Amino acid sequence: VFASLILFSMMGVLVRVYLTRLFTYIGEPIYGLIWAQMVGCFIMGIATRTKGVLMRYSPALNLGVTTGLCGSITTFSSWQLLVFVQFFNTARHDHTRFKNFLGGMSVLVSTLACSMGALYLGQIIGCELRLLYDTKLLGGRPSSIRRGWIGWNEWRSVDLALGIVGILVIAASVIVIALARNTRSVSIALLFGCIGTLLRWRLASLNRGSKRVERLLPRFIADLPLGTFVANVIGSAVLAIVHVLQTGAVIQPSATSCYVLTAVADGFCGCLTTVSTFAAELSALESRRSMTYAVVSIVATQAFFILIAGIYFKTATIDYPVC
Template sequence: MLGYVIGTMAISLGGLQVGAHLAVFSKGLLRKLPFCWTDALAVPVGLGMWIASVIMAVLIKKWRGDVLFACVLSPPGAIVRFWASRLGNPIFRVFPLGTFMVNILGTATLAGLLVGRYVHSGGNTCDVLKGLGDGFCGCLTTVSTFVVEVRSLRTGHDYIYAGASIVVGLCLTILILGSYTWVQGAGKLVC
């Protein structure tokens, strides 16, 4: 577990540094390119892709659980994360409360969905559970924003924020999955 946490943090912080260096390197190149028209197209194209995902989820049963439900449920997760961060982060300057809340909520939801995948017998329920986990929770939780915020906080505050996020998330996961395993036993994952 410790290796996974350290590895994830190291890779994420390394990716942040590489991205920062690439941004500085490409700054002169990107200024010459006109990107104004792409901003105007982003919302209608994104909405069109989401509508296409909904239509495909209704019509194409084969890809529902693997891809389509995740595509349909991703935008609500991203929207909840955006608004929670926007409204919650300014409350405490030394602790990004909005990001903390969505990461903890997403972690608890993922643990609950995993319990649901042990309980349900298959079919559309399994596809929805996978879509909620991969799509909604995948966009609700955010390692990238978490790492940027850890990096931007003063020393001391960054350790408190990162430590609280990791410890509370792990404790919730152990509580939810452990409670189920303790009562029901560790069975085979149904879906």
């Protein structure tokens, strides 16, 4: 399981980073990160409708695709950072406050709409793929879902392959960090991303509900997927701190510290937070709880950005990132 999460997490980081770079250029019609969000949600939509097929081959494969790959391709924290940047006009554009508000809402609504649309499209295609698999390969019998932990005697070739490849990818990342200077920030991000993904996976246990937690929180929050909510809020708070540090507000960053800060933003924060799971949960909840979940998640993360970075950018003399 760990090897599967690590392997697919690294793949997700690479897809997100290079998709964003590919679609980021002068005169871009829409910001590049939205493409990564759509790709991750699209794959998540397919995976949610073909879970039985994936579980039939390997439960670790299903977990790797959904939690590892999709969760790492998409990122809630970077999305909310873009919203914050527009709301607070940190680039110091000659805008009115109303235009700043419009900019923030444009990033907020466009990402949410495109992500949900990609998820629904993936679910439609996933249903067709599941039907094709059941009719062509299983003779009409529905693919079963295997539950529970895998014992050592039950390991399949897929699980073993995932474990071996995961170890090799980690070793390759360490070598690249040591030797390839031009890709060092991405390589470090791969390792930080594994930590973020594993932490998000552990926090997902809160989604199943805990009576102790429910007693401590208001009812309207306790009924929500707390694991994803906590992961998104924590990751966004860490990214707000990183964003301030990248401006040289506290210390003057060196080349090495810039590598690390970028890696924390792209790796740890990017993988700890997720839009794909967030979108899947929104589609699964009934309408009132879904709207509550979306509003509470966005308001909470923006509150942390305002408390951590907003005050600084309103008083700072440096208005551009050093890193």
